[in-house]
Amino acid sequence: MNDDDLGHEHEGATPQEEAISMLGAFVDGELPPGDRAALEARLAADTQAAARVAAYRAQKAALQALCAGERAGPDAPNAHDAAPAVLVLRARAPWWWRAGVAAAWVCVGAGLTAAVMALAPRLAPDLAPGVIARIETSESPEAFARRADVAYAVYSPEQRHPVEVGAADEAHLIAWLSKRLGKPLTAPSLAEYGYALVGGRLLPGNRGPAAQFMYENDAGERLTLYVGSSRADRDAVRLLRDGNRRTFYWSTDRTGYALSGPQTEPKLREIAFDVCGALGGKPGQW
Template structure:
């Protein structure tokens, strides 16, 4: 646990040291102090660990890390420096795990009165992939799809051939959503397809189609807080409609899509 018996001014000084903002004279004094003040050293390496973890998480590919002002202490290699570096790696790992939760959905229901209607439990693999694909591609502005809606016939023929099953693209115009296009994705055991729709407000829905290990399954809800995915299996093909929680008609749209694609609406 980090020491708490520090004054606000002292904490500001330690933080400024980590950020390289202290005047040279003050920095020299603090260097000497850290060698004999374990509590101050503990606070400094905690700050340094946080900073290093954030730099590691935010650094873009190909960039060299910015040198840390704290590296001037390495020539002494005190115990608290070595411990601080270990803490940095631990925090970086925790940060990666936290960031991963943005894209790794949680099972079960969390959909304000809707989830309780549907089966819960560990989501099917294709549903997880559908949810991640929605999170990855819907924010894209320039390249949200591989093939645009202007080439819908080619898109459907291409994806049908790759999946080895005749596909169709349900119209969602009734709900204010127009087809943007689609793309080929890797599925759990072969290729999968994603079709994207968008309304006038810029909200997007995606329909994911991929193989499933089940003949038929009831409709289930995968909810993450930022995303909702209704998914089901028909004839060993998994279907998943994903959208934002602000889309109040997502259940109704998914119900229509299920029927349009040959699913059994009694599953609802």
């Protein structure tokens, strides 16, 4: 699309339609340098427009990932698993698009938090302790659970790269994640429920690094255990529902845990309570 095409598109358009069209052209890299610089300056001060651009970029990245297999060609490895070239569009955004947007904002929020905590002492020494305290208490237990739910939705469908470190290197995985989180971690066994450890990965959390352990059964169903810091010494086990996904979450010894999966609620609850006990939780939390 050239500048003349953009001009024809804008003729007869409402201001809102024109603004949306310009944001789309910005994401696709189709704006002239002068217009792009002006729009970047506006986005720095307009949080609503910046959020729309972030959503457009997340949607574009998701669609590119969905079509990557088709672009690889029929002779590429695992080509039979490639996504079809024809996409069916529905009015309601699919879960992977919503999860992608949420994951993008998770990363942005974690980065902003780290930047503010690092700069606050130098920018405002007298106010820095109060600012840092508000940042550390900004995430509720439910927000922690939603972060875990998003991580499950994003990584559990992965076939080739579901984890960073596989279960074959479990000792290294545990040592690495324990060091990054600054506390001893354990990947509890779920063998009695038919689930084996796939591996794990490091993720950004609201108050520092977080860890995700992934499990899988013979049917290919997956569960994830999300672990991060918590200000609460002990929180009862609670449930978060999102579509067909369920997340049971709790805190023990200032560590937050969230078990996510597609399991029926009673079965996942049983596993969650068992994991809670294995990780130092008490029956009173149940």
